[in-house]
Amino acid sequence: MRISVKAPAKINLTLDVLAKRPDGYHEVEMVMTTVDLADRVDLTLRGDDQITLDCSASFVPDDIRNHAYKAAVLLKERYQVPYGVHLYIDKQIPVAAGLAGGSSDAAATLRGLNQLWGLDLTLDQLAEVGAEIGSDVPFCVYGGTALAKGRGEKIVHLGAPAPCWVILAKPPVGVSTADVYGQFRLEHVKQHPDTRRMLRSIEEQDFSLMCQSLGNVLETVTLNLQPQVRQIKELMIASGADGVLMSGSGPTVFALVQKEAKVHRIYNALRGFVKDVYVARMLGSQEREILA
Incomplete structure (x- = not known):
């Protein structure tokens, strides 16, 4: 069984830093929205329990340093999934660009594995796992437009901005x-x-x-x-x-x-x-x- 999931880029319409937190992160307030520049994550069920990853961009890591790989590992461990998965990422979003490409790949992986592994989790549950991977992952799990607070993990959903x-x-x-x-x-x-x-x-x-x-x-x-x-x-x-x-x-x-x-x-x-x-x-x- 194989499914494909879109992983859209995000842009910040606003990004404000309010304070330095005791945990070393910054307290932020951001308005973010998704655009239709997107990676594609293909997820193929494996008969064994291994997690493997390939990417169209050769310089992208294929191990735990990769947010999508890490998402699969966390979800598998959290819910004791006996299956494995092969991930293939078709990169269209530029890397290290401020567009949350890696975070969106992780979010797409979480959404895809939720279906592939039959976990029946809510987006809120997936976003909770995503918060352990990176600050932008919870927003990317939901997509759309949102106000993000905390270190980025507290999400308030908004309507769509004016189209442009x-x-x-x-x-x-x-x-x-x-x-x-x-x-x-x-x-x-x-x-x-x-x-x-x-x-x-x-x-x-x-x-x-x-x-x-x-x-x-x-x-x-x-x-x-x-x-x-x-x-x-x-x-x-x-x-x-x-x-x-x-x-x-x-x-x-x-x-x-x-x-x-x-x-x-x-x-x-x-x-x-x-x-x-x-x-x-x-x-x-x-x-x-x-x-x-």
């Missing part, structure tokens, strides 16, 4: 989330995102207000670490994007555009500067991502 195009550009540089948070200083933040205004823009499906409410307190840190990120952002703005922001800890920057004519202009301008440019649509609401 999303153009994503990733420079050929890596950014370590740990390094970005390590250099982040809460006392240096001059302006926090207006999360309440972003929530209002989503409730009212007000595209203009959503663009005005974009904000990410980690952006300044990454812009200083990687000047190419700043150049991409400036190019998107100069090319007529309605709203521009870095996602997560970067280095991917996204542009929000309502008119399709602008999409081609911005895409072509970016392609002359970086190789990894993607055009997507907001998924907005939760959808069933098990394909077969």
Whole structure:
């Protein structure tokens, strides 16, 4: 038996850091939404009890360092599953990009194994397992649009934002989330995102207000670490994007555009500067991502 599950990328419409926690993590408040740039996770039932993994991207680890592999191990141990699984990940989301590709693969694995292994768990139960893997995994289990609090694991579901195009550009540089948070200083933040205004823009499906409410307190840190990120952002703005922001800890920057004519202009301008440019649509609401 084999099933396939979509693993969509996420973008941060807002990312605010409120405090440093005693456990070493940061207390955050984020509005996140999924886009239709997605990996695909194929899950094949094994007759033995082994967990194996292959990936279309050769540099992605195929062991416990991989979030999807770790998700399978945790679920198997937690519910004493006597079966195994072979995972194949078709990577479309760029790696280490601030788009939660690894977390989404883990979430897709949890949803897929829930069906493949006949566990009959709720999304809430799967999200609880996901929280042990990474801060973005619970959001990715649910998908759609949400306000995330705590270290990212406390999820409040939201309606879909105003529909629009999303153009994503990733420079050929890596950014370590740990390094970005390590250099982040809460006392240096001059302006926090207006999360309440972003929530209002989503409730009212007000595209203009959503663009005005974009904000990410980690952006300044990454812009200083990687000047190419700043150049991409400036190019998107100069090319007529309605709203521009870095996602997560970067280095991917996204542009929000309502008119399709602008999409081609911005895409072509970016392609002359970086190789990894993607055009997507907001998924907005939760959808069933098990394909077969």
